[in-house]
Amino acid sequence: MGRVTNFNPLCVLLPLFIVLAATATAQANLFLPRPRIGYYGSACWNVESIVRSVVRSNYFANPANAPGILRMHFHDCFVRGCDGSVLLDGPNSERTAIPNLSLRGFNVIEEAKTQLEIACPRTVSCADILALAARDFVVLTGGPWWAVPLGRLDGRVSLASDVDLPGPTDSVAVQKQRFAAKNLNTQDLVVLAAGHTIGTAGCGVFRNRFFNYNNTGSPDPTINPSFVPQIQAQCPLNGNAAARVALDTGSEGQFDTSYLNNLRFGRGVLESDQVLWTNPETRPIVERLLGLRFPFLLFGSEFARSMYKMSLIEVKTGLDGEIRRVCSAVN
Known part of the structure; x- marks a missing residue:
């Protein structure tokens, strides 16, 4: 008589269930929204x-x-x-x-x-x-x-x-158009531009604005007159175009509202930055970020929100x- 062996179906079904469960989980992850917070999970x-x-x-x-x-x-x-x-x-x-x-x-x-x-x-x-x-x-x-x-x-x-x-001489209208094309609004534009609080720019990008604005032979009249010689000294007319200058004078490398305050006093290095103060649509946003207009905006929080969107x-x-x-x- 042949030997009788006890067969337990769980021995086959349990490993199969584990494999199927793992496969289903992996496939389910493919259909979860991405990007998302915590996307990598245990994978990394x-x-x-x-x-x-x-x-x-x-x-x-x-x-x-x-x-x-x-x-x-x-x-x-x-x-x-x-x-x-x-x-x-x-x-x-x-x-x-x-x-x-x-x-x-x-x-x-x-x-x-x-x-x-x-x-x-x-x-x-x-x-x-x-x-x-x-x-x-x-x-x-x-x-x-x-x-x-x-x-x-x-x-x-x-x-x-x-x-x-977006370029260093763009008007607010042009900047708005470029940002809107990326589903970013005017407040996002101002807030993200304020990332220049830690930024620098090469002299060749903006030097003409401080010497020969629009071929007038004079600096841009929106620049604070006391600021002109400071930048001219850092970026001489025939100097190194690649030499870099802080976009937030007096607070280089520090994330703060000093950049916005500089715009208020005509000390913006880039024309595309300074127009954010002179333009009637963007100026109130700058004022709200500086706590000069109600309702106030907290720069750090708004920057984080706009970076998330971008x-x-x-x-x-x-x-x-x-x-x-x-x-x-x-x-």
């Missing part, structure tokens, strides 16, 4: 701490990385959306466009990416790293913290010909993008 639980550590070391090594990365994030989001396309290297990439030639901090993003590829291979996008790094650099300069939604994918296209960014511009999801292994090149 320490993503934010890794980026924050890299940001801290690079900030203390060179504080200029703070405005550099904040500007890079802005330039990324305003061209093809927040997809890390500005990070791609190549002969005709966005990095080669004139407004992007002075971008700095690419090494910071690559360093964070290298560490994340060790901790969580092929999981975290370069676009997400840039968004997190921008937030963390702002915090180190005394600015606000905000929750960054994650789950962006990296774009595969980066063309210099696509780069059409970070969601035209994000890539699904088949639109990828998770790059190296931030400077597509897979």
